[in-house]
Amino acid sequence: MQHLLVIAITLSVLPSLSAADPKPDIRLVEIRGGGRGIEVGGDREIGARLGAAKPSAKEWSAILRVVVAEGTSEEIATRQSVAGTYTADGEVIRFEPQFPLVPGVRYQTTFDPAKLPGGDPKATAVTAELSIPKPPPGPPISIAAVYPSANQLPENTLRFYIHFSGQMTRGDIYRHLKLIRDDGKEVHQPFLELDEELWSVDGLRVTVFFHPGRVKRGLVPREEDGPILEEGRRYTLHIDRNWKDAEGRPLTAEVKKTFSVGPPDDEPIQPDHWTLITPRARSDSPLILRLAKPLDQALLGSMVWVVDAAGKRVDGVVTVGGGERLVTFAPTRAWPGGRYRLVVDTRLEDVCGNRVGEAFEVDGSRSRQGKIDTTPVERVFVVK
Amino acid sequence: MRSMMLIAATLIASAATVQADNGLTKGTPDLKSASALAFGPNGLLFIGDPQSAAIFAVDTGDAKTAGDKPVNVERVDAKVAGLLGTTEKDVKINDLKVNPASGNIYLAVTRGTGAGTPAIVRITRADAVEAVSLKDVPFAKVTIPNPAMGKGATTAITNMAFLGDKLYVAGLSSEAFASTLRVIPVPFPKESDKGTAIEIYHGAHGAVETRSPIRTFAPYKVNGEDTLMAAYTCTPLVKVPVSELKPGMKVKGTTIAELGNRNEPRDMIVYSKGGKDYILMANSTRGVMKIPTDGFGSAEAIIARPATLTAGVKYETIAELKGVEQLDKLDAERAILLVKTDAGFDLKTIPLP
Numbered sequence: 001m002q003h004l005l006v007i008a009i010t011l012s013v014l015p016s017l018s019a020a021d022p023k024p025d026i027r028l029v030e031i032r033g034g035g036r037g038i039e040v041g042g043d044r045e046i047g048a049r050l051g052a053a054k055p056s057a058k059e060w061s062a063i064l065r066v067v068v069a070e071g072t073s074e075e076i077a078t079r080q081s082v083a084g085t086y087t088a089d090g091e092v093i094r095f096e097p098q099f100p101l102v103p104g105v106r107y108q109t110t111f112d113p114a115k116l117p118g119g120d121p122k123a124t125a126v127t128a129e130l131s132i133p134k135p136p137p138g139p140p141i142s143i144a145a146v147y148p149s150a151n152q153l154p155e156n157t158l159r160f161y162i163h164f165s166g167q168m169t170r171g172d173i174y175r176h177l178k179l180i181r182d183d184g185k186e187v188h189q190p191f192l193e194l195d196e197e198l199w200s201v202d203g204l205r206v207t208v209f210f211h212p213g214r215v216k217r218g219l220v221p222r223e224e225d226g227p228i229l230e231e232g233r234r235y236t237l238h239i240d241r242n243w244k245d246a247e248g249r250p251l252t253a254e255v256k257k258t259f260s261v262g263p264p265d266d267e268p269i270q271p272d273h274w275t276l277i278t279p280r281a282r283s284d285s286p287l288i289l290r291l292a293k294p295l296d297q298a299l300l301g302s303m304v305w306v307v308d309a310a311g312k313r314v315d316g317v318v319t320v321g322g323g324e325r326l327v328t329f330a331p332t333r334a335w336p337g338g339r340y341r342l343v344v345d346t347r348l349e350d351v352c353g354n355r356v357g358e359a360f361e362v363d364g365s366r367s368r369q370g371k372i373d374t375t376p377v378e379r380v381f382v383v384k
Numbered sequence: 385m386r387s388m389m390l391i392a393a394t395l396i397a398s399a400a401t402v403q404a405d406n407g408l409t410k411g412t413p414d415l416k417s418a419s420a421l422a423f424g425p426n427g428l429l430f431i432g433d434p435q436s437a438a439i440f441a442v443d444t445g446d447a448k449t450a451g452d453k454p455v456n457v458e459r460v461d462a463k464v465a466g467l468l469g470t471t472e473k474d475v476k477i478n479d480l481k482v483n484p485a486s487g488n489i490y491l492a493v494t495r496g497t498g499a500g501t502p503a504i505v506r507i508t509r510a511d512a513v514e515a516v517s518l519k520d521v522p523f524a525k526v527t528i529p530n531p532a533m534g535k536g537a538t539t540a541i542t543n544m545a546f547l548g549d550k551l552y553v554a555g556l557s558s559e560a561f562a563s564t565l566r567v568i569p570v571p572f573p574k575e576s577d578k579g580t581a582i583e584i585y586h587g588a589h590g591a592v593e594t595r596s597p598i599r600t601f602a603p604y605k606v607n608g609e610d611t612l613m614a615a616y617t618c619t620p621l622v623k624v625p626v627s628e629l630k631p632g633m634k635v636k637g638t639t640i641a642e643l644g645n646r647n648e649p650r651d652m653i654v655y656s657k658g659g660k661d662y663i664l665m666a667n668s669t670r671g672v673m674k675i676p677t678d679g680f681g682s683a684e685a686i687i688a689r690p691a692t693l694t695a696g697v698k699y700e701t702i703a704e705l706k707g708v709e710q711l712d713k714l715d716a717e718r719a720i721l722l723v724k725t726d727a728g729f730d731l732k733t734i735p736l737p
Contacts, residue, residue, distance in 0.1 A: 080466030
């Protein structure tokens with residue numbers, strides 16, 4: 001056990017054993033595979049006694065009880081023990097938690113020698129409070145971007161993406177978002193409040209959908225609660241500074257995005273209407289697409305690509321800018337001259353959820369049954 | 385002797401990598417999140433992991449009946465937090481399911497801030513709160529690719545149900561606003577499900593249809609035909625025949641009820657009482673609804689905009705049930721509820737209404 005590194009801890013040993021007994025030492029230790037466990041040492045016979053007795057899980061947690069030390073003493077006394085496994089070896093009992101101990105959380109560990117097999121019923125329990133110091137927090141978090149970035153949005157805009165510079169708290173995000181109309185009136189519950197909260201894999205972006213029942217015309221929610229956005233008016237999305245980051249700190253600043261509202265857009269995306277500015281052969285200039293209207297910033301990054309005459313995908317980087325009306329495709333290597341195809345996945349959406357060849361709302365009299373057509377739309381261009 | 389031990393060790397090692405008939409292999413699933421649960425036969429637990437865009441099937445080994453005691457746990461969130469070694473504000477219970485093989489209750493939990501880490505917690509019929517160990521368990525994994533979506537896109541797995549030999553998975557993309565439903569054979573196929581998701585359209589108003597995401601669903605036989613009863617935001621109830629759910633197809637669901645505005649359906653179960661079948665559905669603002677199913681087969685499709693707030697199949701609201709976030713059938717006569725209170729969350733057993 002000497003190879004175990006004893007970690008610096010905050011340790012306060014409460015009532016100790018009688019003066020004649022060696023004082024058990026309760027400490028945090030590094031465990032195999034990373035993380036920290038808790039060890040009690042000081043009694044040469046512990047390992048042998050427990051090894052022979054093979055206590056049950058319940059008996060173990062009576063001998064060495066580890067609980068989160070938050071709240072009143074009564075709450076701590078009745079708290080559920082932390083899940084983990086116990087072992088006894090030589091002079092020590094070790095507790096390895098099933099889930100890593102959380103830096104900054106205090107753990108109360110009580111060793112009760114009276115509960116040991118053949119233990120002295122008069123022996124006094126020893127309690128220590130342990131905690132792993134919290135590492136210093138990183139830089140404070142700010143809002144990096146809000147999409148769509150345009151200053152004018154269609155009345156039936158479907159969603160916002162909010163990008164952060166670091167990890168945020170989850171579980172109560174809608175409380176931090178307000179939509180204020182130009183007359184100062186707050187729009188009542190404009191967003192679809194999903195328990196799931198749509199965070200990206202890296203945790204740096206959250207998607208917020210406008211309430212679709214109030215975006216679509218003629219639906220009860222819109223008639224009852226009114227539309228969210230009305231053509232001709234201005235609105236401001238307020239993102240509250242008190243939205244806490246994962247360290248519990250507020251954002252560096254509140255963010256306000258003000259925009260005016262234009263007519264609704266019920267038109268499918270038509271890649272035929274895009275302007276393609278083609279690069280010269282042997283240059284590494286990007287292919288530039290001028291879109292007919294702003295499209296979804298996130299989907300543009302993955303639903304537009306280029307293949308060569310042989311049908312092989314050209315390596316390159318897609319960049320979206322100009323209020324999501326401009327897309328550049330920069331090849332990794334210079335363009336050999338020849339014919340290429342710009343390929344557009346039909347699941348690409350505009351800011352209102354209209355897809356390539358299909359509006360967000362579709363005519364029910366046309367049959368929706370049958371195979372989903374996943375054939376992408378293509379535009380041929382020549383690099384000379 | 386030494387060589388015999390070596391042989392024994394080799395045999396054990398190779399046994400661990402051989403797939404059993406049920407398609408499970410012993411190991412430790414690399415679960416990154418747990419948003420939805422479902423049970424198959426013999427304690428087989430399905431865990432929806434949106435962070436890794438995968439579903440895990442785990443043999444819990446919990447297949448013997450655990451008794452018939454009702455389960456009532458006050459402040460279950462605090463107990464779960466204590467068990468997971470953290471504070472109440474840092475745990476979130478995402479789903480609750482009863483293991484029909486044992487009667488024990490399983491919770492999908494997120495521990496920690498930010499993306500957090502997943503935990504599966506079991507509450508036994510003797511009120512013990514246990515962290516389910518996922519170390520060296522028989523398991524299988526299937527990925528649910530979202531090939532054309534961006535690197536940052538996630539598919540929130542909102543609901544899963546096992547029916548026959550298939551797992552039905554409803555998802556919600558963080559980019560496109562669409563109804564994606566996947567049908568995954570069990571045992572899981574060796575190759576991940578490369579099939580396209582199913583798009584379900586339903587009548588919204590007038591002649592217009594929409595592709596909203598399913599919020600919750602339950603399998604039910606309508607006129608002898610396996611059907612998914614699906615509920616959407618604000619709150620149409622739609623029936624979709626299971627036979628039509630084929631990967632890569634567009635399917636038209638039939639809206640048979642409009643259950644009210646300003647509402648998000650959270651969870652639903654099907655049960656029988658007094659020879660009649662009902663759906664019990666928990667909602668964000670409209671309480672718990674009891675919906676008799678006897679009209680489902682003959683219900684007319686709602687295709688015009690309803691003149692009233694609610695329309696179609698009738699239901700009653702169970703007034704005494706408030707703050708119900710999750711529910712499942714505990715047994716033939718009782719339901720288990722996860723109830724939000726002023727202090728936190730409680731688990732409550734109630735007789736099926």
